[in-house]
Amino acid sequence: MKGVLLVNLGSPDSPTPKDVKPYLDEFLMDERVIDAPKWLRNILVRGIILQTRPKRSAKAYQKIWWEEGSPLIVISNRFLEKVREQTRLPVALGMRYGSGSIEEGLNELNEKGVDEVLLVPLYPHYAMSSYETVVVKALEVQAAKFPHMHVTTMPAFYSNKDYIRVLAGAIAEGLKGFDYDHVLFSYHGIPERHIRKSDPTRFHCKIDGQCCQTNSVAHYTCYRHQCYDTTELVKQALDLPEDKVSSSFQSRLAGDPWLKPYTDYEFERLAKEGKARLAVITPAFVSDCLETLEEIAMEGEEEFLEAGGKEYRHIPCLNDRGEWVALMGKWIGEWASTGALPA
Structure with missing residues (x-):
């Protein structure tokens, strides 16, 4: 059975230093974000950056935080719900960092009987620290937790x-x-x-x-x-x-x-x-x-x-605009029926 996993960046659970710190730790300790040896990343991130950055970042998050929560999470969920209306396939959402992880998204699909997944990194362009890290993490989780699943990755769609x-x-x-x-x-x-x-x-x-x-x-x-x-x-x-x-x-x-x-x-x-x-x-x-x-x-x-x-x-970004939702639905439909991916 086919299904779709949309993956976005992620967000702290709240705009407080207490919740921003573990989020930044996971993000900055990613070897595709700060591509230094792990010992050096530990020194840079945990010994230096995380001593001051969480307070500054929390203040920035407080300036943009919505009543419903993190804008990125709220928008991603709105997009998810609208995409679900475009297809009969199960569609789940995962975040590369923070709560609502890629593993949780794959597990949601697994519980619905999905064994063939279209992985959609919600980044138009290819970069180590965005698109690539989503793909690598998803494949690592799939291999370790859901070995029966087959994952197909949507390519970067910047010029489609x-x-x-x-x-x-x-x-x-x-x-x-x-x-x-x-x-x-x-x-x-x-x-x-x-x-x-x-x-x-x-x-x-x-x-x-x-x-x-x-x-x-x-x-x-x-x-x-x-x-x-x-x-x-x-x-x-x-x-x-x-x-x-x-x-x-x-x-x-x-x-x-x-x-x-x-x-x-x-x-x-x-x-x-x-x-x-x-x-x-x-x-x-x-x-x-x-x-x-x-x-x-x-x-x-x-x-x-x-x-x-x-x-x-x-x-503003495309967010949950109707034309963007419809296009994602079209891409999912083409993959489901013919295996074709956007070019």
Whole structure:
């Protein structure tokens, strides 16, 4: 029997240091997030970061927390319920970190008699610290707990024509009535070394401004290429002026080079160049979360206005939009009937 497991990032159980700390511990101790030897991760995470970060992160979560709970969890559950209406297959939800784990999701499907699972990482792009870690964790749990199950993984869908159509439609709606000077596509940041580690050729990805435009098998796992490709495809779909669109990367850590340009630097640069009205989109996520709601929607606006900007608009993620739900239902239906996956 076939079934579907949707997997998103996860969230602390509450916006308090007590609940944020174990969540951050699980997240930051993931070797695909901080890709250092375990002994060094222990020192960095448990000896340094977790001594101060939980309090700061809890304050950030408190700013965006909804009455129903964590926005990401609430949105993910809304999406789950709507997707269930699109298919007769059992559909479950799992989180990579925190409560409502991948194991719980697989167990829910197992109890319904599912032995063939479509794993859907809710990330449009391939990256070690998002898409890849979901797949690896799910396969580890499946092998250890549910060996009778067969898992098929949905590929990264960042350039799928139907996905681009849905994403472009949501962005067009968000831009309505806003006489923008610039549209910034802000993607989640990752260390540059993650790009090189994900390169199966071990030589293509040089992050030199040219490699992303040169065709290569490396693009199947190159987060940087995929982000720029998404921007270009949406720009074409909406006929956005070349000089009014750019991409950047947010949420970096000190000490290592991360993908550039940095979003906070772009806020300042664009404002100082006279881009008075800025629209910002966060296409690395399909669900609004701490990073989009606090870092971009709140802090980003403050940074842009302080630098001299006049108007700022954050365009929400796809969340549980009807077109996005219908597309996921279509993909599930195609897999269930023919085994086809989005390309």
